[in-house]
Each structure stands twice: as C-alpha cells, then as structure tokens.
Amino acid sequence: MAEAAVAHDEHHYTATGLTNWKVGFWTFIGSECLFFGTLLSTYMVYKGAALEGPYPLDVFDIPLTTVSTFVLLMSSLAMVLALDGVQRANKKLTLFWLGTVIVMGAIFLGFQYYEFTHFVHEGLTLQQNVFGSTFFVLTGFHGAHVTVGVIWMITLFILALRDKLPPAKALNVEIAGLYWHFVDIVWIIIFVLVYLIP
Amino acid sequence: MSTQTNSHVDQGLDAHGDGHGAHASVGFYWTIGLILAALTGLEVAAYYMELGSFEVPLLLILSAAKFVLVVGFFMHLKFDSRIFTGVFVAGLALAVFMVSALVVIYHWVPGAA
Numbered sequence: 001m002a003e004a005a006v007a008h009d010e011h012h013y014t015a016t017g018l019t020n021w022k023v024g025f026w027t028f029i030g031s032e033c034l035f036f037g038t039l040l041s042t043y044m045v046y047k048g049a050a051l052e053g054p055y056p057l058d059v060f061d062i063p064l065t066t067v068s069t070f071v072l073l074m075s076s077l078a079m080v081l082a083l084d085g086v087q088r089a090n091k092k093l094t095l096f097w098l099g100t101v102i103v104m105g106a107i108f109l110g111f112q113y114y115e116f117t118h119f120v121h122e123g124l125t126l127q128q129n130v131f132g133s134t135f136f137v138l139t140g141f142h143g144a145h146v147t148v149g150v151i152w153m154i155t156l157f158i159l160a161l162r163d164k165l166p167p168a169k170a171l172n173v174e175i176a177g178l179y180w181h182f183v184d185i186v187w188i189i190i191f192v193l194v195y196l197i198p
Numbered sequence: 199m200s201t202q203t204n205s206h207v208d209q210g211l212d213a214h215g216d217g218h219g220a221h222a223s224v225g226f227y228w229t230i231g232l233i234l235a236a237l238t239g240l241e242v243a244a245y246y247m248e249l250g251s252f253e254v255p256l257l258l259i260l261s262a263a264k265f266v267l268v269v270g271f272f273m274h275l276k277f278d279s280r281i282f283t284g285v286f287v288a289g290l291a292l293a294v295f296m297v298s299a300l301v302v303i304y305h306w307v308p309g310a311a
Contacts, residue, residue, distance in 0.1 A: 030289025037293030
C-alpha cells in the first residue's frame, strides 16, 4: 500500500481521481480518431474515381499485406506483455517483449517500404492518380505513426536496460502501449477498408 | 497531496492511479492474441471466397470484433474508468459519422457529389 502511495505521488491527478497523463492521452487518441477519419474519408470518397491506372487491384498484394497486418497485430500482444513485465518488476521479460515490439514494428515498416517501392515501380506515385494520392497519404501517415511508436519503444527499452523502468513507472509504459495499440486499431480498419473491400 | 493519495487508496484504485482494479492474466492476453490472429485469417478467407453481398458486411463485422478486442482488453478500457471510454468514443463516434456521411453522400446520393 505504501508503494502504491509513492507511485501516486509521481503523477498529477484530476478532480476525477484519474491521472492527467492518462486523461490527456485518451483525449489525444480521441482526436487522432478524427485525424485518421479525415484521411480515411478522403480515400473512401475517391475510391474507384481514378481515371487512369494503376488501380488498387493492379498493385495490391494481399498475402504480403496479411503478413504485415499479422505482425502488427501480434506486436500489440507483445506490448501488453511488456507492460505486464514492468508491473511485475521482471526486467528480462520487459526487455524481451519491448524488444519484440521494436522488431515487429520495424518489420511492419520494412513491409511498408517494400510495398511503397513496389507500387512506385508499377507506376503508382503520389501524383499519378487520385488513388495514389489518397492511398499514400493515408498509409504514409499511419507509417509515420508506427515510426514514432518504434522510437518511443526504443527509448523505453533503453530505460529498462538502465533499470530506470520500475513498477512505479508502469504508467509510462501503459501510455506508450495505448499509443501503440491505437496505431494497431487504425491499421485494422485500413486493412479492411482499403485492401480487402474491393 | 497526502489527502489526495489517501482518497485514492480508499477508493481502491491501483498503483497507477488510473482507476482500474482488475488486471487480466498473461494467459488471457495470449488468448486474445490468438483470437485476433484467427479473425485476421477469417477476414482474408472471406476476401478470397468472394461471398458476394455478404462479403462487405462480414469483413466489417470481423474488423469491428478485432477493434473491440484490442480496445477493450489490450488498451484496458474494459477494466478502466468509464471516463476514458467516453473520451475515446466521443472522438470515434464523430470520426465514424464523418466517414459514413461522406461515403453516403459521394457514393449513394445521386447528384449530391
């Protein structure tokens, strides 16, 4: 109980009894819903409106994207296990799962780099047609979010390595996890609306 | 500050001060991960099976299920304060309304776009 009290003192609380950090971060995530909502709206509005190719069916590689989707989804599992490791003060588990999140995030970004490069070789660029413009902006911004997440995870990994991530700091990892899971749920929607629904 | 701390302890809040008393087990998280993987497999299977008019609703239901599982259990909304759910759902609802309204206007209302 004393440890809990000490942990409480490290964070600021709102009148609701909830930490400012977490309230603020959930508000940020709510606003991010609108950000990606606008990008997704633009893609959906112009879906099928490209006057010249390449068209989605010409360039999409569903098996490849399925693998990258699976990797990102499993990185969310790794993230929640990393948080569990921090809460249990288990440094090995924390490092292992944070490392796994970093590697999986990097693999996802590698897939996206390959996909973008392949599309450009196929003639689909940002300026080629309305499909290219909306697709690259939407998935590019998502990729940028994943990149920020990977950098964030690397900083947590370094902190854990230096024994600066005790259970009292679990909220830091939880908030990083919220960001990572949000990036994951955005991709869940993109995967279906952009890739799977013709 | 000490009063505030005691208040939190009295209310049974955990060490993170985020209002959730329950934590899922590691095994539970693995189960959710496996369900998410299975749902992704079903999505891709539905894509290749070409189910006609059932395909789009089925894909939307499967992705919604994955969304709810990640938000509810991995992001702990199921165990957390309802305030977080409210803040998140407010933004999400606006986004869903915006996307839906624009899609309807541009794709289904003749002459509206």
